[in-house]
Amino acid sequence: MGVLVIEQWTQFAGLAVRRIDAGDGDSAGRAYAFVNPRPRITAQGAPDAYHPEDTGSGCLRDAGWPGPDWRQRLVADPYQPQRPLRQDAGGYPGYFVSTTALHDARFPRTSAAAYLDAGRVAYLALPQAWLAEDGAGAPGDFVVVHDRGSGRHSFGLIGDSGRDRAMGEVSERMASDLSGHRAEARSGRGAPAGPLLCVVFPGSRREPAWPLQTAVIRTRCQQLLRAFGGVAGLAPLAASVAGEE
Structure with a gap:
């Protein structure tokens, strides 16, 4: 580990974003980080996220339905393009097909299996406007998120983006990792205590970026984090990024 x-x-969305460099000349030792004081949970991509009767793990209003913005988060029905597509197979018939920016190219875009299941995949969601910024x-890029309240951490990916995204929304699985309890977007149950340190490794994406096994994500995140002191270095790093040291 070099000198950090x-x-x-x-600044973005009121949050200070800081660059981190391990000082070893290796691109793997570079990242950026920010502290999210009010983490939000997303169900986006989960096959049980959104139901027309608003009984899913996520609130239907978060999908933009029945308003004008639902096409950002739901798949349109090919035969009735003015309405979202409903699943007719699998474990959640009748539920809408909820999308994520990262997807599995082996499946058609109309299949719920193409997208990251928020209940099973630890991912971070970032605003589209932020990801348009250079660097x-x-x-598909790897991320590590640390909950300063619980001291827990989660290894994941940038999994979703959107025009109306908050900076640093966490998937239900990532929220569960951070709180130690099963999380649900609708009720807020199992939400991380926060604030959250979000460390992003731009340019770390693999090809293909998805699917990846959880063990592969964990191993790669641990490798990337090693330059910053590993898991043990997350708490002091969070304090530094927050401007407390």
């Missing part, structure tokens, strides 16, 4: 250089990069990364 943490410097102010920019912000892209869906």
Whole structure:
């Protein structure tokens, strides 16, 4: 581990974003980080996320239905394009097909199996406007998120983006990792205590970026984090990024 250089990069959505450099000249030792004081949970991509009767694990209003913005988060029915597509097979018939920016190209875009299941995959969601910034990364890049309240952490990916995304929404699985309890977007149950340190490794995406086994994600995140002191270095890193040291 080299000497960590943490410097102010920019402000986005009211959050200070800082660049981190391990000072070893290796691109693997570079990242950026921010502290999210009010983490939100998303069910996006889960096959049971959104139901027309609003009985899914996520609130239907978060999908934009029946408003004008639902096409950002739901698949349109090919035969009735003015309405979202409903699943007719699998474990959740009748539920809408909820999308994520990162997807599995082996499946058609109309299949719920193409998208990251928020209940099973630890992912971070970032605003589209932020990912348009040079150096912000892209869906599929690796991330490590640390809950300063619980001291727990989660290894994952940038999994989703959108125009109306909050900076640093966490999937239900990532929220569960951080709180130690099963999380649900609708009720907020199992939400991480926060605030959350979000460390993003831009340019770390693999090809293909998805699917990846959980063990592969964990191993790669641990490798990337090693330059910053590993898991043990997350708490002091969070304090530094928050400007407390």
